[in-house]
Each structure stands twice: as C-alpha cells, then as structure tokens.
Amino acid sequence: xxxxxxxxxxxxxxxxxxxxxxxxxxxxxxxxxxxxxxxxxxxxxxxxxxxxxxxxxxxxxxxxxxxxxxxxxxxxxxxxxxxxxxxxxxxxxxxxxxxxxxxxxxxxxxxxxxxxxxxxxxxxxxxxxxxxxxxxxxxxxxxxxxxxxxxxxxxxxxxxxxxxxxxx
Numbered sequence: 001x002x003x004x005x006x007x008x009x010x011x012x013x014x015x016x017x018x019x020x021x022x023x024x025x026x027x028x029x030x031x032x033x034x035x036x037x038x039x040x041x042x043x044x045x046x047x048x049x050x051x052x053x054x055x056x057x058x059x060x061x062x063x064x065x066x067x068x069x070x071x072x073x074x075x076x077x078x079x080x081x082x083x084x085x086x087x088x089x090x091x092x093x094x095x096x097x098x099x100x101x102x103x104x105x106x107x108x109x110x111x112x113x114x115x116x117x118x119x120x121x122x123x124x125x126x127x128x129x130x131x132x133x134x135x136x137x138x139x140x141x142x143x144x145x146x147x148x149x150x151x152x153x154x155x156x157x158x159x160x161x162x163x164x165x166x167x168x
Contacts, residue, residue, distance in 0.1 A: 038090035065123035072126030091120035
C-alpha cells in the first residue's frame with residue numbers, strides 16, 4: 001500500500017520526493033507500510049477553514065488528522081477485515097503555518113514537516129492529548145519515533161510538542 005501525497009498550496013516551495021521519503025521512513029518505523037495514508041499539504045487559509053469546521057477553532061494550525069479508525073487504542077494497529085480497510089486516514093499539513101514557525105525558531109522546514117507528520121500519524125493510531133496523561137503518552141511515542149528516524153537517517157529532528165495544552 002502507499003502514501004497519497006498532494007500539495008494543494010503554492011505559498012511554500014515543496015520537494016514532494018523528500019517529504020515522501022521522510023513519510024516512508026516514519027511508516028517503516030511504525031510498521032504501517034501495509035496501510036494507505038493521505039498527506040495533503042495546504043496553506044493557512046485552507047487549514048484555517050478545516051480547523052474551523054471540524055474543531056471550531058478559527059485559526060490556522062500545523063497539522064490536522066482524520067483517522068479512518070476512530071476508536072483505536074493508542075499504539076494498537078487496526079485489524080482490517082477487508083483489503084479496502086487498509087487505510088489509516090488523512091493528515092493535513094499546514095505547510096505555510098509550519099514555515100512561519102520554522103522562520104521564527106530557526107528550524108529546518110523538512111525536519112519540522114517530519115515532526116508534525118509523526119504527530120499526525122500518532123493521532124491516526126489512536127493517540128490524543130486531551131488530558132495531561134494522554135499528552136505525556138503521546139509525547140513519549142513521538143519522541144521514540146523521531147529518535148528512530150534520527151538513528152536511521154542521521155538527522156536531528158525533535159518533537160514540536162510544547163507543554164500540555166488540551167485540544168491543540
């Protein structure tokens with residue numbers, strides 16, 4: 001199975017091959033290569049619209065995830081009964097929002113996109129951060145994923161999750 005990667009924004013020049021390679025590495029680390037995954041890159045206007053409709057937050061954000069399996073326990077892979085259920089869901093990356101954050105904090109764009117994609121995949125796999133306990137569990141998983149990513153690639157990508165804040 002594979003990754004569908006769409007770039008629907010024109011604000012930030014993006015090398016899709018690089019992003020696809022990074023996403024494939026994350027999928028390998030998590031053992032989710034058999035599942036389809038959608039990655040959609042959008043600008044601030046589009047991610048703000050989506051955030052407003054689905055989360056009632058009228059502001060742009062870095063990543064929004066829409067899981068195919070809504071009631072997964074964190075860290076448990078789905079057990080699809082049919083081939084057409086080999087889907088984890090879709091992740092919308094707010095590329096313009098992430099680029100602004102990179103400029104403000106002197107971060108590498110592709111490293112930041114890898115970190116927010118890892119965050120989005122965690123959501124697709126049932127992780128949440130609505131309580132402090134859930135936040136700590138998700139942060140631990142994200143740090144593990146990124147440490148494995150760094151080990152495999154020789155890069156230095158860190159989680160962008162800040163202190164606990166419900167529903168961010």
